[in-house]
Amino acid sequence: MADVCYDEATCIYAGADRPAVDALNLDIKDGEFVVLVGPSGSGKSTALRMLAGLEEIDAGSIRIGGRDMVGVPSRDRDIAMVFQNYALYPNKTVAENMGFSLKMHGVSKEERQRRVREAARLLDLEPLLGRKPKHLSGGQRQRVAMGRAIVREPQVFCMDEPLSNLDAKLRVQTRTQIAALQRRLGVTTVYVTHDQVEAMTMGDRVAVLRDGRLQQFATPGELYDRPVNLFVAGFIGSPAMNQLNVDVDAGALRVGETVVPLSAAQATAVAGLSRVTLGVRPEHLSVGGGELKLQVDLVEELGSDSYVYGHLVAEPDTSLVARAGRGRFRMGETVGIGFDPGQLHLFHPDSGERLGP
Amino acid sequence: MTAVTAPSAVPVGTIRSRSTRQVSWSRRAPLLPALVFVVVVTQVPFVVTIWYSLNSWNLVRPGSRQFVGLANYVHVATDVQFRTALVNTVVLTAGTVIISMVIGVALAVLLDRKFLGRSVVRTLLITPFLVMPVAAALLWKTAMFDPTFGIVDYVLGPLVGHVVWLSRFPLASVMVEMIWQWTPFMMLLVLAGLQSMPTDVVEAAGVDGARPFAIFRELTLPHLRRYIELGVVLGAIYVVNEFDSIYMMTQGGPGVSSTNLPYYIYERAFLGFDVGQSAAMGVVVLAGTILVATIALRLIFTSFTGREEAA
Amino acid sequence: MMAATDTLAAPPRAATRPTPAIRRRRRPGIGNVVWGVVAWLVGILFFFPVLWMVLSSFKTEAAAYTNVPQFVFSPTLAEYRHVFSSGVGSYFLNSAIATVVSVVAVLLLGTPAAFALSLRPIKKTSDALFFFLSTKMLPIVAAIIPLFVAAEAVHMLDNVWTLVILYTAMNLPIAVWMMRSFLLEVPSELLEAAEMDGARLWRSLREVILPVVSPGLAATALICAIFAWNEFFFAVNITAARAATVPVFLVGFISSQGLYWAQLAAAATIATLPVVLAGWVAQRQLVRGLSFGAIK
Structure with missing residues (x-):
């Protein structure tokens, strides 16, 4: 077990006009579960593969337990990886798949069997040990891939979208199992996903990447409460945060006909700007009670809640979504909505950077 | 290169x-x-x-x-027989490849249907490809095209009269034998293409109201394109160098009427022992082949490696 | 064999059809029956020359030469006895050596090359592939004189090892192409997983990659073996009595024995049989190889 440190780590693909991963800095503590998240092309997988030794570190360095990994081949890094397509050896049985790395490291046959059986018990794979991968279901294959990683007892787990080939229900189940297993084993884990729900539910800390650059590296709560820019604000949370470009008027915001007061700190932050981008999460808009008039375009019933999609009557080209109780609103209806001034996010209208607390 | x-x-x-x-x-x-x-x-x-x-x-x-x-080279340029051999090579290669591809596509479509004993029929159909070319040529020369005892004459005789096929139509006879050998290869390639055709696309076209022939023309043929190209290029590679059939069936004759370039160069080198001239012909053929090959290989490259390199 | 070819002939869509119990009842397909008959007729038409060759080989010379083709006759093994007594054995041995050794050499040289052009691609991969295939397009006949002169200079004319070298070179380009297409189907993560598991490259190739591509290897080997066994041009030009292969035997048989069809049919059947049988039995590999892995 070890800590992992990305220090200005950069990866450049031949022929690309910008680095796939650009001067990435991450300090990952021993035993921590870190999720790299971002849209496709954000460099999250490349960052993971650099740690695993599958992509070159062209500049900067990555350290595992303080040891510089530049030029160290994968097999000498003491890392285990779970691949998106699992990459199980098709000609080997489950037991042989799981024991392969131990065999490669010269572990005795008895010891190998003992550790494989132990890992199999942990993952409910014992009855399957003699089977070949093609006779396993998707979920079972996923567990074998996990098993192959934990048998190693490595310093670091690398996981590259390990759940994306599972169906929705199994994905949710396995998500919690992996998180629980990782806490139990205490092995430092770097986990890549494009799914922000996975990132929020699994990670101790989450690194949001975009175009090869780190946007924010923080706990899930912090990402949700204080996104550093519009990109993070829009990426974390579902449905995405509402964004409105509004006028600033004497320390308050003017939304349509309504004036939204700001706190002292917020007012200081927007001083000198005539417009800002206002961000409000759907769950922080109160429907039915406010003075702002919303024309309802669509209602999405989820069972427990519903989401109301619509536009402001005063500004028809806006588009807002708000969470409401179930069954109260209908399409075409006009409802009043209100802001909670304590739950507003303000961003610079040009740079998208967060303003104020 | x-x-x-x-x-x-x-x-x-x-x-x-x-x-x-x-x-x-x-x-x-x-x-x-x-x-x-x-x-x-x-x-x-x-x-x-x-x-x-x-x-x-x-x-x-x-x-x-x-x-x-x-x-x-001056001599080669003025050699009328060389020019005949060149024309024969082009005719033999193009004829063999095109005709065997057309028959191959038809057979592949036939074999893509379900019917009783399909695997047996396919086994029968691929056999000509496996037969040793020398034996195949011998077989066609003696048992098929023989003017007295040949099967071809026996079957076609009542219709077109008695014909000494190998003297009257030497190049065409050789071509028939080669088409017989190469059709199975074309058929297998095209069949591979047909079976890799995604069924949902065909179903979607059916739902859109397309008739079977329209589906074949609009969807199947474009899908088969790269398989057909591969078959044409590989077939041409082997057929353009064909030597065995001509050596066995006609010895290039009568005269040079069925002589192709490989056989002509062979004759000059190993029967005429003229190394200099046959080498010059070889170089001319080489230059021509490089020219044609460059075009043909570019074709096969765009269709067969294009997707990996684009990825 | 039939079981294997049956599943091969059936496209995947047929394999995933629902079980007969819940399958929709179909009209008895008159069309399908008609096309089936057509297919059978064409199949028999294509196979007929081979059938005729085999039938003739069991005839006496007199029965083979009839104006009206005879299908009913009393079979005799006389012609086969005659062929075997004319010393076909050494030709078979030469063909076997030239085929087996050249195929092994092709796989040993071609597999690493295909690896370098697929899973761990070098730069200019397409240039290298282009080069390999282009060598196939060059007229062999233009190279035969220098090869002949060179073989003579090192006293390797009429030597089966010269054939081995030439057959290896002849088949290598196609083999590299085929092997590459098979290796491209192997997910690159497999190699990465083995590397992370601590296996060195050679070990991962042997333990992980080779078992996965072994059907492709078999297909490649089969195609190369067919071409090597049937090769005639090199064999007739650079071998004589000592190293001659089966096709050369067949041609020599004509000149020494004359055009006696029953006897030639027996010789041709013997010469052809190994490859035809191998192709029939390994039809799946044959199709895979010829379609460059497009059929799994």
Whole structure:
């Protein structure tokens, strides 16, 4: 077990006009579960593969337990990886798949069997040990891939979208199992996903990447409460945060006909700007009670809640979504909505950077 | 068309150049034995051939070898028989490849349906491809095209009268034998293409109201394109070098009416022992082949490796 | 064999059809029956020359030469006895050596090359592939004179090892192409997983990659073996009595024995049989190889 440190780590693909991963800095503590998240092309997988030794570190360095990994081949890094397509050896049985790395490291046959059986018990794979991968279901294959990683007892787990080939229900189940297993084993884990729900539910800390650059590296709560820019604000949370470009008027915001007061700190932050981008999460808009008039375009019933999609009557080209109780609103209806001034996010209208607390 | 091992392009940035160079050598190493072997056995002789073509050299007259410059090429250019052989080669190659491909597509479509004993029929159909070409040519010459006892004459005789096929239509007869051998190959390739055709697309077209023939023309044929191209290019590679059938069936005759370039060059070299002239012909053929091959290979490349390289 | 070819002939869509119990009842397909009959007729038409050759080989010369083709006759093994007594054994041995050794050499040289052009691609991969295939397009006939002169200079004319070298070079380009297409189907993560598991490259190739591509290897070997066994041009030009192969035997048999069809049919049947049988039995590999892995 070890800590992992990305220090200005950069990866450049031949022929690309910008680095796939650009001067990435991450300090990952021993035993921590870190999720790299971002849209496709954000460099999250490349960052993971650099740690695993599958992509070159062209500049900067990555350290595992303080040891510089530049030029160290994968097999000498003491890392285990779970691949998106699992990459199980098709000609080997489950037991042989799981024991392969131990065999490669010269572990005795008895010891190998003992550790494989132990890992199999942990993952409910014992009855399957003699089977070949093609006779396993998707979920079972996923567990074998996990098993192959934990048998190693490595310093670091690398996981590259390990759940994306599972169906929705199994994905949710396995998500919690992996998180629980990782806490139990205490092995430092770097986990890549494009799914922000996975990132929020699994990670101790989450690194949001975009175009090869780190946007924010923080706990899930912090990402949700204080996104550093519009990109993070829009990426974390579902449905995405509402964004409105509004006028600033004497320390308050003017939304349509309504004036939204700001706190002292917020007012200081927007001083000198005539417009800002206002961000409000759907769950922080109160429907039915406010003075702002919303024309309802669509209602999405989820069972427990519903989401109301619509536009402001005063500004028809806006588009807002708000969470409401179930069954109260209908399409075409006009409802009043209100802001909670304590739950507003303000961003610079040009740079998208967060303003104020 | 040769230099493949030239040093790689300038690596990105200066930081990684050293390690990149080592990595690319270790990556290139597994390729080298095969590359060196092929170059030595197949490329070096061609270079030697070029040198021979500049000499006058007859094997049966020792000491006859002398440098004559381009004289052999002048001779080739004025050789009427060489021109006939060239035309025969083009006709034989194009005819064989095109006709066997057309029949191959038809057979593949037939075999793509379900019917009783389909695997047996396919086994029967691929057999001509497996028969040793020399034996196949012998078989066609003696048992099929024989003027007295041949099956072809027995079957067609009542319709078209008694014909000595190998003398009357030597090139066409050879072509029939080669089409018989190459059709199975084309059929298998196209069948592979048909079976890799995604069914949902066909179903979607059916739902859209397309009739079977429209589906074949609009969806199946475009899908089969790269398989057909591959079959044409590979077939042409082998058929253009065809020697066995002509050697066995007609010996290029009567006269040079069924002589193709490989057989003509062989005759000049091993029956006429004229090394200089046959080498000059070889070089001319080589130049022509490179020209055609470049076009053909580009074709097969765009369709067969395009997707990997685009990815 | 039939079981294997049956599943091969059936496209995947047929394999995933629901079980007969819940399958929709279909009209008895008159069309399908008609096309089936057509397919059978064409199949028999294509196979007929081979059938005729085999039938003739069991005839006496007199029965083979009839104006009206005879299908009913009393079979005799006389012609086979005659062929075997004419010493076909050494030709078979030469063919076997030239075929087996050249195929092994092709796989040993071609597999690493295909690896360098697929899973761990070098730069200029397409240039290298282009080069390999282009060598196939060059007229062999233009190279035969220098090869002949070279073989004579090192006293390797009429030597089966010269054939081995030439057959290896002849088949290598196609083999590299085929092997590459098979290796491209192997997910690159497999190699990465083995590397992370601590296996060195050679070990991962042997333990992980080779078992996966072994059907492709078999297909490549089969195609190369067919071409090597049937090769005639090199064999007739650079071998004589000592190293001659089966096709050369067949041609020599004509000149020494004359055009006696029953006897030639027996010789041709013997010469052809190994490859035809191999192709029939390994139809799946044959199709895979010829379609460059497009059929799994």
